[in-house]
Amino acid sequence: MAICGRRSRPKFILYILGAFVLGYLLFHRNTRSDVGLASRRELPVDQHKNVDEEFLKKPVYEKPPLDVHALGEMGRAVKLDLTEEEKREEEESIKKHQINTYVSDRISLHRRLPERWNPLCRNLKYDYLNLPTTSVVIAFYNEAWSTLLRTVHSVLETSPDVLLTEVILVDDYSDRDHLKEPLENYIADLKKVRLIRARKREGLVRARLLGASIATGEVLTYLDCHCECHEGWLEPLLQRIKDEPSAVVCPVIDVIDWNTFQYLGNPGEPQIGGFDWRLVFTWHTVPEHEQKRRSSATDVIRSVLSGCTK
Template identity: 40%
Template structure:
């Protein structure tokens, strides 16, 4: 069902958000475009069942955190205006804007004239990831809602998300008091300890993300049968639910389990967010943080869901409107490499295979995140693949090719030398029997673009021209082995 729902500022009967936003942006000294526009967006619903759902009257209020850097004023205002106009006021504890050192210092402060809006400004460029952590640290509600600065929330977007968070906490409360009379006291004690330590695993929930056309700003409803996916290069993609998954969904309003979230839009219990380690603040600017937090949530006891009855529009840009100090590609590689090294275990070799440019690139100190994973007793990435994303195909030996490396009548071979730990490389007459090369002359070209023989790979001694070729232990992270 697709209906039109419009709200227009018409004077004293309009909502506070409409009146104040109109007056605020008329200030001629602010050099800001007047945006007293009618707000008309598609009220996208997966089915009529969504409109018949009822939500608890005592849903927990949330702190809504929006970070921005040099965001277009009209787009930022559209985001905030939609939140104020389409959210029950008692569910908004506060709207925290984190200005990541934008050029115009006054934008954020001017917006505090809107109801519920607070402003934090970084004194230097920190990037989206660290800015979100700053906003979360300042939040006072028990539930955090993260939004991008170029969104438009739809009608009834928030209650489904908060209801699911509340149900998650109630489920763990019931679990904590389960058992017969002999164990009831023990269960209650364990539950109270867990509650004090904020260690109750919980859901992280996300809306269906609709599309706002970046040129016309038209609102286009997205399919409700999508979930987040990715390939081994850690490139995010939307993917359709399989026929089997669709068949299991007897109710179109049911949550959709998703291996990964898009990143910018989700709701999470604050204590769970803090217990999980917030974000990896050694990541820079933007990119890859959605993989890191998604792997962490699943592997450390939580789950990710998309709720079809909650919809938020998002402007998907063709290019970034701001500058990456180290370049977009280098920043993304650093962030995703940190993710791969901490969370993907031996499966990180497939990341390096798919993204060979990541080999040898600096990714900073990850010891703190490794210790966090140990402290939280998180599951392996194999568990994640088996239980969360079995659809991600793991490359196997069938992706490799074997043969000899030949120069006329001679072939490259490895040879053991007494007193040396590593074999050396030499050229020798091509051998073998009936076309099958000898083991010392057989090489495998792997899906990871390495040339290997058992546990050793051909490797350059340096990255300079005319470097010596050596035989060294295989290391997917070594850019000299490609």
């Protein structure tokens, strides 16, 4: 039995396509929040309210058992007693990477840092199932093996699994052998880690944009390729974006010594990064009017624009 003849077939196909698109849009609109949330969190919608917060805070990977005697553990400075040959190797590593990778290579990729955050931060609660997810983009060029992978592991071991969509490594046309097949083989065994390579040297900004072009998380998070994350670093950033979707947020950035890899922290009140009139970046204290506006030490510090008048 024929449904339609040749002349009416194009119209019939258009009707079918139109009905399909309309049905999809209606279904997608009515179920996007519930279905998307359930699939993203891998939990039935009706069980969300019963999930334990400690479960939701679990990272992609747990850190290995703590070895308090390991070099650099808990952010301790590493000072080695080296032979003359070893000193030459250390100096060569500094010339090559501008940081002491000879020391870095002897520190665990999974080391812990001491907690130096404000005690009030522990009182903050987050609705993990309703925070946006994020893709962490890490661009690198000829980065040292241990500093790059310590960054990756610190993200995987401190970011709640339910919030971290992926870690995207962007190789900005490196020419070091350890960043070729050895890196590909290493990350092949890591969950949620992807590697893409630029076809030519792009520079930091374009390399980050390359990572953004394939990201699937709801928020883009950019990290340097030689940093370490604290537990609890991600939640307040995503909470701020949930509260103010147009906000561009930045965490408190502590200091790790380039030579000994000692975690120096950032004592006292957080500071605001900015530029002077020569466009030199420097840190500024929080202005008095901003300090008065904040009712708690955990409140957001707004960026400040200033200029001169004629």
